[in-house]
Amino acid sequence: MKNIAIIFSVLCMQLWNAQNVYLTKVEKTNDNTDKFFYKKEETIADAVYLGEVEVQGFSKDDALTFSLVYKKAKEIGANTFQLKPFENVDGTPQAFNASNYKVALYYTPKEKLSVQHGEMYIFASSEKDQKISINRKDYIISPRSFLKLKVIPGEIYTVSTKKLLGSTVKIQPKATDDNVYFQISSLKVKPDNLGVGGLNLKSGDIIGLEKSYAEFLSVIYKESKP
Template sequence: MKNLAIALSVFCIQLCYAQKVYLSKIEKTNDNTDKFLYKKADAIKGAEYLGEIDVQGFSNDDAAVFSLIYKKAKEIGANTFSFKPFENITGIPQPLNPANYKIALYYTPKENLAGQKGMLYVFASSDKNQKININEKDYVLTPRSYLTQEIIPGEVYTISTKKLLGSIIKVQAKNNDENLYFQVSSAKVKSDTSGTGGLNLKSGDIIGLERSYADFLSLIYVQNKQ
């Protein structure tokens, strides 16, 4: 009986902290077959508002949360998204709370999507500080943060996790407008082979990210100014 009570308590705690992702509003749908789900820049024109997603409860499994958001977005044909802040009683927009936030969904014609800017993104893991080195310069990434660097055309970027058995990768952008996205993981992460956008290019504890997932992380993580 004691073990049963403990198991029930753990189950209840998990329920309390489980993250829920659901479509809270559907304005219209679109029948496009785009596989991507990019963050919509403020300057983008011609975006058609489709609906909203509510995310309630906190989870460290960001890939699983993104997968749920992606599936909900594709139910109504969205290919772009943006953060929709809550407002306080005086009407001032509030910063994103990773345990309770809204995402607005849109369909944006591909020709209206803003081009990439030639940036290197490196995201932290979600649970602890991580030391990294980029081209012989040391950085400390705090949990759920990321840093960016402008890519210099033709330059090779060497990223290391500063561990005895850690990873070292060398990357170079194919063109001046290409963004590169990586996450430094403190745990083993499986690649996403579903074709719905997620993780790929795994190399030890440095993982290359597909843009859709990286755009989501840049929404819920905090940019680290170093």
């Protein structure tokens, strides 16, 4: 009975983490070699709607989810995206559900994309609250959420995880710099694979994120007000 319970538990975990990404609608295709995949701004009027991707099932591996969405988007030449909420019977948008959502895909000419600057995004990636310090001011970021802070060009910003063996980074943005994106990883303890015994401890790392992935996280995570 104990073995059956364990097997059932494993199967439930697999079903919980099962995820599929489908290209559910194709209106047009666009032939381009753009590698980026940015969030579409509401004010952009020249974006061409190409189709939709639907994500079914929840996964903790957001990087994998993004790569699957990105691959589907590039099949039809999309370089920008926008979250498309499901609607209630009365036409109002439903609250975001990380287990099932749609992403509208667009092609936007490069010259219509404006540089986004003056902000710093910090994403939490663990299942627990993350405590960080920015210029000696403490913040707590809940799981699957992010902070968005205004930055002043020329000013130095020190971001620290305030943990044993944690990371600290310093940035000094210029007026023309793009937004900066970081992710705070959780505590990781794993067996040593080098044959010398013990554990490899990795705590509170601060990881720089590429803009396309960061903007994807900004639509599936919840913004935490400082």
